[in-house]
Amino acid sequence: MGDEKLGEKDLLQNLVESIAGKIFNGAYAPGQKLRQETLAEEYDVSRTPVREALRQLEIKGLVVQQKRYGATVVAPTTKDISANYWLRGELEGMATELAAQWITDADLQRLQAVHAECVDSVRALYDAVNAAGEAPPSQAAEPMRHWVAKNQEFHALIYSASSNASLERIICDLHVDYTRNILNMTVLGMYESRMRKNIEHHSAIVDALIARDPAGSRHAMRTHIQESGEFVVDWLQKRPAPMRSRSGWQL
Structure with a gap:
C-alpha cells in the first residue's frame, strides 16, 4: 500500500x-x-x-x-515572478535559519558534497558553452540538467534540515516546481559571472550553516534568492520572445 x-x-x-x-x-x-x-x-x-x-x-x-x-x-507576469521570489526568499530564509540549529553533521557533509557537484557542473556547462561559441551546444544539455538537479537538491537538503514539516511542505507545494521551470528556461542565459555569484551565494550559505549561525544563514539564503529573482526578471524582460500577461499584453 x-x-x-x-x-x-x-x-x-x-x-x-x-x-x-x-x-x-x-x-x-x-x-x-x-x-x-x-x-x-x-x-x-x-x-x-x-x-x-x-x-x-x-x-x-x-x-x-x-x-x-x-x-x-494563465501566464505568470514578471510581477508575479518577482513576488514569488520574494516569498521564496522569506520562506527559505526561515528554513535556513532553523536548519542552522537542527542540521546534523551528516547532512552538512552531504550539503558540502552537493555544493561541490554544483561547482563541477557549472564548470562543465561553461566549458561546453565556451567551446561552441555563440550557439548553445547540444553537449551543454546534460551539464545543464545536472546543475538544475543539484541546485534543487542543495535547497531541498536545507529546508528538510529545518525539521519543520509544515514549512517544508509549503515551500515544496507552492514554489519548487514553479522555480524549477524558470531555471530550465534561464540557465543558459546565465553568463559566467552570474553563475559564479550563484556559487558564491551557496558557499556563504554552507559557511553560515557550518558556523551554526541562524541569523547569518537566513541572511545568506534570502540574499541568494532575492538576487536570483532579480536576474530572472531582468532576463525575462530582455528575452527576444516576450511573455504575455494575464490580460494578453506583452511584457
Whole structure:
C-alpha cells in the first residue's frame, strides 16, 4: 500500500511538473483551455490525477478554473515572478535559519558534497558553452540538467534540515516546481559571472550553516534568492520572445 501511494504521488508530481513546464515554454499558451479528458489522453492517465494536477496548478497561479468552463492557462507576469521570489526568499530564509540549529553533521557533509557537484557542473556547462561559441551546444544539455538537479537538491537538503514539516511542505507545494521551470528556461542565459555569484551565494550559505549561525544563514539564503529573482526578471524582460500577461499584453 505504501509503495502504491508513493507511486501515485510521483505520478501526480510528474504530471504537475510536465504541465507547468509546457505553460512556461509556451506549448500551452495563455488563454488556452486545458480539458481533463484531453490531458488524460495526452499523458495516458485517468482523469483523477489530472483533476488534482489542475487543482495544484491553480494554487500556483498557472491556471484558473471555473465551473462549466474548465481550466484556462494563465501566464505568470514578471510581477508575479518577482513576488514569488520574494516569498521564496522569506520562506527559505526561515528554513535556513532553523536548519542552522537542527542540521546534523551528516547532512552538512552531504550539503558540502552537493555544493561541490554544483561547482563541477557549472564548470562543465561553461566549458561546453565556451567551446561552441555563440550557439548553445547540444553537449551543454546534460551539464545543464545536472546543475538544475543539484541546485534543487542543495535547497531541498536545507529546508528538510529545518525539521519543520509544515514549512517544508509549503515551500515544496507552492514554489519548487514553479522555480524549477524558470531555471530550465534561464540557465543558459546565465553568463559566467552570474553563475559564479550563484556559487558564491551557496558557499556563504554552507559557511553560515557550518558556523551554526541562524541569523547569518537566513541572511545568506534570502540574499541568494532575492538576487536570483532579480536576474530572472531582468532576463525575462530582455528575452527576444516576450511573455504575455494575464490580460494578453506583452511584457
